[in-house]
Each structure stands twice: as C-alpha cells, then as structure tokens.
Amino acid sequence: xxxxxxxxxxxxxxxxxxxxxxxxxxxxxxxxxxxxxxxxxxxxxxxxxxxxxxxxxxxxxxxxxxxxxxxxxxxxxxxxxxxxxxxxxxxxxxxxxxxxxxxxxxxxxxxxxxxxxxxxxxxxxxxxxxxxxxxxxxxxxxxxxxxxxxxxxxxxxxxxxxxxxxxxxxxxxxxxxxxxxxxxxxx
Numbered sequence: 089x090x091x092x093x094x095x096x097x098x099x100x101x102x103x104x105x106x107x108x109x110x111x112x113x114x115x116x117x118x119x120x121x122x123x124x125x126x127x128x129x130x131x132x133x134x135x136x137x138x139x140x141x142x143x144x145x146x147x148x149x150x151x152x153x154x155x156x157x158x159x160x161x162x163x164x165x166x167x168x169x170x171x172x173x174x175x176x177x178x179x180x181x182x183x184x185x186x187x188x189x190x191x192x193x194x195x196x197x198x199x200x201x202x203x204x205x206x207x208x209x210x211x212x213x214x215x216x217x218x219x220x221x222x223x224x225x226x227x228x229x230x231x232x233x234x235x236x237x238x239x240x241x242x243x244x245x246x247x248x249x250x251x252x253x254x255x256x257x258x259x260x261x262x263x264x265x266x267x268x269x270x271x272x273x274x275x
Contacts, residue, residue: 089173091149092159092166093187098142100191100210102129103184107166109158111151116143123211134211192218 096106105127113122121136128134138146149158161169166184174182188210195206203219212218 089169091145092161094145094148095142095158096184096187097190098139098145099136100188100195101136102188102211103166104129104163105211107159107161107163110156111158112156114146114158116146119143128211130211130213136211137209 092106095101095109096103099106099121101121105123108127109121113124115121116138119138119142121138123134123136125131125133146158170184174180191210192206195209200206203215206212207215207218210218
C-alpha cells in the first residue's frame with residue numbers, strides 16, 4: 089500500500105487510474121504514462137508526465153515476470169484495506185483523494201502556479217473548477233499558516249466574502265474574547 093501512495097502523491101493520478109495501471113503503459117525512460125480513455129474520468133486518453141520522484145516510486149515497485157499489472161487491488165478491495173489501515177493507525181478524515189491535493193500543493197510550490205498546466209498534469213477537465221476547488225483553497229491555507237494575512241481585503245479573499253459588510257456580519261456573530269456568547273448584532 090505505501091507504493092500506491094507514493095505513485096499517487098508523485099503523479100496526482102486518481103485512485104482508479106493508479107490501481108488500473110499496467111506496466112505496458114509506463115515508459116520510465118521517457119518519463120510518461122499513457123492512460124487509456126476507459127481509465128480516466130474524462131473518458132479521454134491522457135499522457136501523464138512523470139516527475140523524478142514518480143520515476144523513483146515506479147522503480148521501487150517489484151515487477152513479476154509475465155504480469156502486466158502494477159498493483160493487484162480492485163477499487164472495493166483497496167477501500168476495505170485502506171479503511172483498516174486508517175483504523176489501526178487511529179487516523180480520521182484522510183481520503184485517497186487527498187494525494188491529489190498534496191500533489192497540486194507541491195506543483196504550485198515547486199514547479200508552476202499556472203492552473204492550466206496543473207489541470208493538464210492531473211487530468212482536470214475544468215480549469216475554473218480546479219482553480220476554485222483546489223488551488224484557491226491551497227493558497228488560502230498557506231496564507232493563513234504563514235501569517236500572510238495583513239489586511240481586511242486579504243481576509244475577505246480567504247473567506248470568500250465579497251465585501252466588508254459580509255465579514256462584519258460574521259464578526260458580529262463571533263463570540264467576544266473571553267465569552268462563549270455571541271456579540272450583539274445591534275438588532
């Protein structure tokens with residue numbers, strides 16, 4: 089199972105794409121994977137470009153003679169084993185899909201900030217959807233974690249408020265410091 093995660097984390101591929109991989113689709117010398125249309129969410133063939141850590145991950149996977157399957161899990165079997173691993177490790181709230189966000193985070197940090205390039209790398213059909221659902225959230229988390237929020241405008245962008253009125257309404261509902269009761273909204 090760790091090798092499945094190494095591949096997912098280093099490629100941004102979806103669970104079904106990773107579990108359905110065949111050695112005959114992988115060209116480590118060229119650093120690419122050729123996914124068939126029936127393997128992708130978009131039902132279109134896709135070329136996955138392998139970053140150096142992905143090539144290393146594939147080289148670490150034992151390969152049996154005459155066996156073209158990279159991994160030997162079906163989706164339901166994988167889900168079952170994954171749940172057991174999480175339970176034993178006492179981990180909650182972790183999903184296989186989180187590997188895609190981790191990949192996007194690393195690409196944003198180390199390679200490019202272009203949503204178009206990232207969408208192409210992970211096989212996202214909608215650049216706008218990727219931007220809204222993943223890239224903006226990742227950037228927001230990074231801003232919060234780094235303490236980079238300096239102005240009200242930056243705060244409004246992070247919490248998706250259009251104007252100061254919306255922010256003020258929520259601020260008035262927040263408990264006052266040292267109190268468990270919400271502030272009065274003045275109405």
